[in-house]
Amino acid sequence: MILLTAAQTRELDQATIEEQNITSAELMERAAESFVQWFRGRYATASAGEILVLCGPGNNGGDGLAAARLLQQAHYAVRVALLPAEQHSADWRHNRQRLTAAVPVTDISAAHLPHIAPHTLVVDALFGTGLSRPLEGLPAALVAHLAAADARVVAVDIPSGLFADAPQPADSAVVRAEHTVSFGLPKLAFLLPQNAKFVGEWHVGDIGLSQQFIANAASPWHYTDAAAVAGSLPPRSRFSHKGTFGHALLLAGSRGKMGAAVLAAGACQRGGAGLLTARVPGCGYDIFQISVPEAMCLPDPQPDVISELPDLTPYQAVGIGPGLGQEAASLAVLRQLLRDSAAAPGRSQPMPLIIDADALNLLGQHRELLDLLPENTVLTPHPKEFERLTEPARDDYHRLELLRDFAQRHRSLVVLKGAYSCLATPGGELHFNSTGNPGMATGGSGDVLTGLLLALRADARLLPADAVRLGVYAHGMAGDLAAHETGEAGLIAGDIVRQLGPALSRCSHLI
Ligand SMILES: NC(=O)C1=CN([C@@H]2O[C@H](COP(=O)(O)OP(=O)(O)OC[C@H]3O[C@@H](n4cnc5c(N)ncnc54)[C@H](O)[C@@H]3O)[C@@H](O)[C@H]2O)[C@@H](O)CC1
Ligand SMILES: Nc1ncnc2c1ncn2[C@@H]1O[C@H](COP(=O)(O)OP(=O)(O)O)[C@@H](O)[C@H]1O
Ligand SMILES: [K+]
Numbered sequence: 001m002i003l004l005t006a007a008q009t010r011e012l013d014q015a016t017i018e019e020q021n022i023t024s025a026e027l028m029e030r031a032a033e034s035f036v037q038w039f040r041g042r043y044a045t046a047s048a049g050e051i052l053v054l055c056g057p058g059n060n061g062g063d064g065l066a067a068a069r070l071l072q073q074a075h076y077a078v079r080v081a082l083l084p085a086e087q088h089s090a091d092w093r094h095n096r097q098r099l100t101a102a103v104p105v106t107d108i109s110a111a112h113l114p115h116i117a118p119h120t121l122v123v124d125a126l127f128g129t130g131l132s133r134p135l136e137g138l139p140a141a142l143v144a145h146l147a148a149a150d151a152r153v154v155a156v157d158i159p160s161g162l163f164a165d166a167p168q169p170a171d172s173a174v175v176r177a178e179h180t181v182s183f184g185l186p187k188l189a190f191l192l193p194q195n196a197k198f199v200g201e202w203h204v205g206d207i208g209l210s211q212q213f214i215a216n217a218a219s220p221w222h223y224t225d226a227a228a229v230a231g232s233l234p235p236r237s238r239f240s241h242k243g244t245f246g247h248a249l250l251l252a253g254s255r256g257k258m259g260a261a262v263l264a265a266g267a268c269q270r271g272g273a274g275l276l277t278a279r280v281p282g283c284g285y286d287i288f289q290i291s292v293p294e295a296m297c298l299p300d301p302q303p304d305v306i307s308e309l310p311d312l313t314p315y316q317a318v319g320i321g322p323g324l325g326q327e328a329a330s331l332a333v334l335r336q337l338l339r340d341s342a343a344a345p346g347r348s349q350p351m352p353l354i355i356d357a358d359a360l361n362l363l364g365q366h367r368e369l370l371d372l373l374p375e376n377t378v379l380t381p382h383p384k385e386f387e388r389l390t391e392p393a394r395d396d397y398h399r400l401e402l403l404r405d406f407a408q409r410h411r412s413l414v415v416l417k418g419a420y421s422c423l424a425t426p427g428g429e430l431h432f433n434s435t436g437n438p439g440m441a442t443g444g445s446g447d448v449l450t451g452l453l454l455a456l457r458a459d460a461r462l463l464p465a466d467a468v469r470l471g472v473y474a475h476g477m478a479g480d481l482a483a484h485e486t487g488e489a490g491l492i493a494g495d496i497v498r499q500l501g502p503a504l505s506r507c508s509h510l511i
Contacts, residue, residue: 064125260323435476444493
């Protein structure tokens, strides 16, 4: 699924109106119906209390007026408060006229801010994607009044004051919603941590927007949903054998951090690798062999860290980093790996690499190594690791710019991990992941992702970016399946490993 700018969203509305030969008021009615359908599913009339709908002067306010009418018809107690304006949109005026006297309407002024009792349900229909500058004056005072009242806010389309696709000044007035009910497509702003306190939980209703416009729209932003990964894991042929799916090499672990190697190896096996060999420090040999009997093991001559790179000839992909440590000997291994991978003997393509955790930290300390990264190398930093590779970001939008720029400059596939993990491709696309949950914020979850990506990159049937997008999606889905069983607090990384099989199986059945 693609994500659009605010300007493209307006074009999409217009394209829908023309394509379907409907009026803009009819489209607004669909939006209001979709909002009210969600609202009715969430709040029973008996317990909702009197609902206050705050309406601005544009089409977002028009949505609010139409929603107020529909909520009243659905037997909710509703009142409306209008922000004063010199001009109103045509569809606003249309819906103002359709509002019957059964819904009380008041005008808002600085002297008459609406009374809001604590916990009142408030529908925020002040401003939507037409916001052209940060809120100030009366709208900003109203937002502060709303926050002070401790109301439960449901925002229509987007919390008022929040830009859909760009940062705003740090302390500008933005409504803090518990829920945001949007239309057609999610907005980029919903996916960024800095906006979570405004957006709350978000939902997207289908209002029949032009699929043709969406399919042809140009945007660097994508949202990886089930449809985006459908078909990217080909079925196994009846006559396949273990060589068909590639032989992966994992370099992971150090004294005290063998768990990272075990988790990554387990994930690589569950991810479908034909064969897996792990290079672990000498001290990890027994631990590894007992914990992952399916994998082969090449213990390093050093007891505590990995100090020598094995011959890469037998392998189709290499993963390095989980639990590696940052010793000089391991830095030398990383440097050798980058050199050998770029020009692997007898290969037309460079060796597929997955670089994570301490291997990323080593790259951050020795940035000259970034020039050695083979094309389509996968890097999986969390925000702190990414900062070590680049620079501190001013805000989440700036971080996305840095991410996009980094992936393009180094022709790499970079997964910035977290909620809505974002994959940046060498071509400049950003793919936000839809699966996963806060239960995955637990030590070892990232090691599991590395192992899974290693398996998928070793599988020559998958294109590099498709493999990573699928891996990130399936990892999040496995986390969701695990959380279903254990709850979020009780989830541990090994639970994600165990759910990778079911998650991949679901992905391969998607069409
Ligand atoms: N047919 C359509 O176009 C549809 C539009 N929809 C709704 O329409 C919304 C967009 O409507 P509009 O484009 O009218 O825009 P808005 O309703 O977001 O706001 C536009 C109005 O606010 C004023 N304004 C902008 N920034 C301001 C600020 N900082 N301080 C004070 N005033 C400010 C503008 O001058 C204009 O009068 C969407 O978010 C969605 O809720 C939905 O009904 C779906 C269909
Ligand atoms: N709130 C969240 N929602 C979705 N996924 C999350 C969330 N928190 C963490 N994750 C996922 O869990 C993994 C954590 O990786 P990482 O930070 O490297 O942890 P570790 O180093 O402990 O393994 C990432 O894939 C990340 O996307
Ligand atoms: K709004």
